[in-house]
Amino acid sequence: MSVSGERGTGSEFVRDYEHHVARRRRLGAACAVGLLILAGVSVSTGVIDIPVRQVLATLLDGGGTRVSAVIWSIRLPRVLGAVVAGAGLAVAGAAMQSVLRNPLGSPFTLGISHAAAFGAAFAIIVLDAGTLGSTPADAVVLRSLHVVTVSAFLWSLLATLAVLLIAGLRGATPESMVLAGVALGSLFTAGTAAMQYFADDVELAAFVFWTFGDIGRVTWNDLGLMAAVTLPAAAYLTANRWNYSALDAGEETAKSLGVDVRRVRTWGMMASSLTTAVIVSLVGIIGFVGLVVPHMVRKVSGGEQRFLVPLSALVGATLLLASDTAARTLFAPLILPVGILTSFLGAPLFIYLVARGREFW
Amino acid sequence: MRLEVRGIRVAYDGVPVLEDLTLSASPGEVLSVIGPNGAGKSTLLRCVDRILRPRTGAVLIDGKDVAALDPVRLARVVGYVPHAETRGFPVTVFDAVLVGRRPHMGWRVGARDLQVVAEVIEVLGLGHLAMRDVTTLSGGERQKVVLARALAQEPEVLLLDEPTSSLDLRHQLEVLGILRDRVRATGMTAVMAIHDLNLAARYSDRIAILKDGRVFAVGGPEVLTPANIEATYGVKADVVRHAGGLVVIPAEPA
Numbered sequence: 001m002s003v004s005g006e007r008g009t010g011s012e013f014v015r016d017y018e019h020h021v022a023r024r025r026r027l028g029a030a031c032a033v034g035l036l037i038l039a040g041v042s043v044s045t046g047v048i049d050i051p052v053r054q055v056l057a058t059l060l061d062g063g064g065t066r067v068s069a070v071i072w073s074i075r076l077p078r079v080l081g082a083v084v085a086g087a088g089l090a091v092a093g094a095a096m097q098s099v100l101r102n103p104l105g106s107p108f109t110l111g112i113s114h115a116a117a118f119g120a121a122f123a124i125i126v127l128d129a130g131t132l133g134s135t136p137a138d139a140v141v142l143r144s145l146h147v148v149t150v151s152a153f154l155w156s157l158l159a160t161l162a163v164l165l166i167a168g169l170r171g172a173t174p175e176s177m178v179l180a181g182v183a184l185g186s187l188f189t190a191g192t193a194a195m196q197y198f199a200d201d202v203e204l205a206a207f208v209f210w211t212f213g214d215i216g217r218v219t220w221n222d223l224g225l226m227a228a229v230t231l232p233a234a235a236y237l238t239a240n241r242w243n244y245s246a247l248d249a250g251e252e253t254a255k256s257l258g259v260d261v262r263r264v265r266t267w268g269m270m271a272s273s274l275t276t277a278v279i280v281s282l283v284g285i286i287g288f289v290g291l292v293v294p295h296m297v298r299k300v301s302g303g304e305q306r307f308l309v310p311l312s313a314l315v316g317a318t319l320l321l322a323s324d325t326a327a328r329t330l331f332a333p334l335i336l337p338v339g340i341l342t343s344f345l346g347a348p349l350f351i352y353l354v355a356r357g358r359e360f361w
Numbered sequence: 362m363r364l365e366v367r368g369i370r371v372a373y374d375g376v377p378v379l380e381d382l383t384l385s386a387s388p389g390e391v392l393s394v395i396g397p398n399g400a401g402k403s404t405l406l407r408c409v410d411r412i413l414r415p416r417t418g419a420v421l422i423d424g425k426d427v428a429a430l431d432p433v434r435l436a437r438v439v440g441y442v443p444h445a446e447t448r449g450f451p452v453t454v455f456d457a458v459l460v461g462r463r464p465h466m467g468w469r470v471g472a473r474d475l476q477v478v479a480e481v482i483e484v485l486g487l488g489h490l491a492m493r494d495v496t497t498l499s500g501g502e503r504q505k506v507v508l509a510r511a512l513a514q515e516p517e518v519l520l521l522d523e524p525t526s527s528l529d530l531r532h533q534l535e536v537l538g539i540l541r542d543r544v545r546a547t548g549m550t551a552v553m554a555i556h557d558l559n560l561a562a563r564y565s566d567r568i569a570i571l572k573d574g575r576v577f578a579v580g581g582p583e584v585l586t587p588a589n590i591e592a593t594y595g596v597k598a599d600v601v602r603h604a605g606g607l608v609v610i611p612a613e614p615a
Contacts (some may be wrong), residue, residue, distance in 0.1 A: 013479040013491045017455045020492060101449035242463045249460055249510070250446030255412050257463045257514070258436030302494070303450035 024307045031314040042325040043075045081218030082321040085279045088230035090316020092272035093290030095237050098244045099268040100174040106291040107276040111185030112156050116280040118188040119155030120210045123148040125199045152281035160273035213286035213339025215324045222282045229278045233271035237309045245305040286339045288346025362423045362517040369418030378404045380574040391551045393561040396571030402554035406520040410441045436464035440516030444523045451496040461513035481512045500527040521553040537564040558609040
């Protein structure tokens with residue numbers, strides 16, 4: 001079958017559509033530029049202000065000054081950490097929503113955050129990894145942070161596998177995944193509560209401290225680890241964008257378009273859960289980024305999968321970086337954990353998106 | 362391409378739905394599949410597009426068993442319009458139709474993909490809605506978008522499950538008219554499950570009546586006889602000739 005193109009009919013729709021696509025590209029470029037500027041501002045502001053010009057000079061020639069030490073060992077890991085974590089959480093949320101065809105898909109709905117919190121509690125309370133110590137800056141830190149991180153990661157991985165396994169028994173349908181996730185979430189919450197009941201006050205304080213998501217913990221190694229999962233996950237989801245678009249049109253439609261629905265669902269879940277598990281175990285619980293950002297992107301750019309993943313990454317990075325910068329400068333010298341700020345910011349934002357109309361889901 | 366269904370059997374949870382069903386359709390032909398609820402119409406379509414796999418028997422397209430084709434190759438040949446599927450997140454009409462190009466597209470959307478989509482949108486009269494969000498459309502318009510998506514796929518065999526069920530009178534005639542013209546113009550094979558016997562009589566080249574998972578009768582529209590209708594639907598009906606076609610006037614349950 002062929003379509004005759006001679007009449008030139010419909011060329012105006014093609015033109016309209018190309019304008020539409022070009023607008024999305026410009027939006028993406030604007031977000032990227034905005035993120036770069038914000039990153040520059042964020043590196044230059046803090047307890048000591050460093051002019052942007054000096055930041056650039058330091059980045060270019062390294063240098064061994066006090067300023068360069070602040071930039072390389074404190075500011076830069078933190079700024080890049082916010083960028084990577086924000087991008088990763090947003091991309092994971094977008095993927096979960098597409099895979100589950102459900103606007104509520106997020107690390108919370110699927111019990112992954114709960115599992116990570118359980119893992120942290122397990123390490124602190126049962127493995128005694130989390131006695132508190134005082135730093136000169138008079139802030140509390142966890143001593144065996146590595147044990148806590150590994151435990152949080154392993155438990156969230158376990159939750160992910162359990163969700164996939166339970167869902168797999170029922171043909172990996174969105175409903176079975178959401179139900180399995182909700183059930184696991186409450187199981188882990190119960191487990192965490194039980195451990196807290198038997199914990200002493202120092203352990204309890206250490207656990208509560210861990211749950212406040214905080215980018216300040218991120219080291220260069222952590223950054224490498226987060227990037228090593230976020231980038232392949234984003235690449236996989238971008239490469240499969242037409243499969244997810246087809247899935248969005250309906251399961252049978254996707255099958256009739258040659259999509260291996262089961263495989264695309266399972267791998268999408270795997271990619272997004274792994275990304276979430278790594279990020280949450282390294283920086284703690286940062287709410288709402290994974291849920292709100294994809295909705296913001298859909299609201300502004302329409303629902304096409306092609307733009308959803310890259311735009312979500314950019315907007316997620318920008319949102320978390322802006323929040324973290326605000327969290328450490330607004331009440332200086334007090335530094336707020338960014339997880340608290342994103343939750344304060346995210347809840348009203350989400351309510352606004354819901355109230356503004358259902359048309360985007 | 363010639364479609365042949367050879368002796369397929371399908372059961373859901375041990376309950377047989379299709380029993381030794383054999384049917385064929387030729388290029389350039391609209392074959393309507395009719396029959397009461399539960400006769401196996403949708404199941405038959407799903408087997409042809411390999412969404413379901415029959416326990417025995419085979420579906421052949423141009424002599425090739427669909428079970429042996431890889432999914433993308435199959436999607437280039439067979440298009441499917443499912444019955445009332447709910448979509449997830451909203452997109453523009455153009456994007457919803459563009460997804461139909463998925464089996465043909467590589468990494469990027471090509472100029473030909475855009476051209477085919479624009480052409481199909483034009484043919485279905487959706488031009489004024491091209492940049493609208495699909496979730497804001499009426500049921501009839503949405504049904505047209507789904508058909509447009511399947512046509513953009515440029516299939517050689519098009520399967521339609523109740524394509525007119527949510528359409529008003531005018532849209533029913535429009536959609537089936539467009540479908541018949543496309544079939545004539547391109548030589549594709551269309552197989553359509555449909556409840557409305559008068560639409561089936563009017564727009565089909567051949568009609569297959571299914572009952573209890575088997576073909577009860579197959580042939581031109583003249584298979585719509587009062588006897589056949591009573592035997593399959595359990596309804597007494599008159600069939601009258603009107604303006605060169607057949608019209609079924611149901612009387613009462615037999």
